[in-house]
Amino acid sequence: MPWSRFRKKRDMPEGLWVKCPNCNATLYQKDLAASAFVCGSCSHHLRMSARDRIDSLVDPRSFRELWSDLQPVDSLGFVDSVPYPEKLAGAVKKSGLKEAAVSGTGTMEGQPVAITALDFSFMGGSMGTVVGEKVTRTIEIATSERIPVLIVSCSGGARMHEGVLSLMQMGKTAAALARHHAEGQLFISVLAHPTTGGVMASFAALGDVILAEPKALIGFAGPRVIQETLRTELPEGFQTAEFLLEKGFVDRIVPRSELRDTISRLISFLCTFSDEQRERFAAPPEPEPVPGKADEEEGESIESQDSPTPAESGEI
């Protein structure tokens, strides 16, 4: 009965389709995940969660998450529209994370790396004490293991709810990077859209190599504040990755599809590892398939790979 398709359309499950904010194309969520959240129509780089980001960079199953239990405390008793603990609870629910940073170790083309990715869906990826601590520990583990550190930033800056305690994270992360640098170790900073405020003014700007995603907003204060302070017109394209590349602040703009290869190649040019180091951080061996279960799972996955058209999904 063809007309039933239209009648049932209002039951379309939420979150199955996403609209590209740049070209308005309707994108199927599953295809989008497979293309690393880059719009197939206009190549716009949509926002990516920290976990998806890490999965897109490290070798499969090599990521070992660290310090996932760290949670912030409301030391200042801060209240804006709602008390800070309430805001945190909302962010936990919305993002499925305990904080705005996901950290751990993994390998890229078999090369060990310590990695942190920031997640914008948790209070704008802002840096409070826990984010600062996780970034610092990632750098410190990289220094002691003599492996490179990779940090993917996506953040509005320091978290005002933690006041001066969040500003102190700028000094703390920068000091850890200075020690990492003194040991002759590599730091690659990746700037995703947006990277601003206290994050850009500390560790994100201190990469030995600084890569940025196309059209990412990168800066410290917003353009209006700068314009009012300096009382001058700002140049065209100010605070975009492309502008900063031209001024020598960013080393290279890398489309997301090339990010993994570019970083792996940089590490292979700049670092060497012993076999023992490679083995220690490598993915665990593949689990043995359970007899009889493989067929079942294969059947399921083939079915779930089908991408229904918008009309079809309306029938769900």
Ligand SMILES: [Zn+2]
């Ligand atoms: Zn698009």
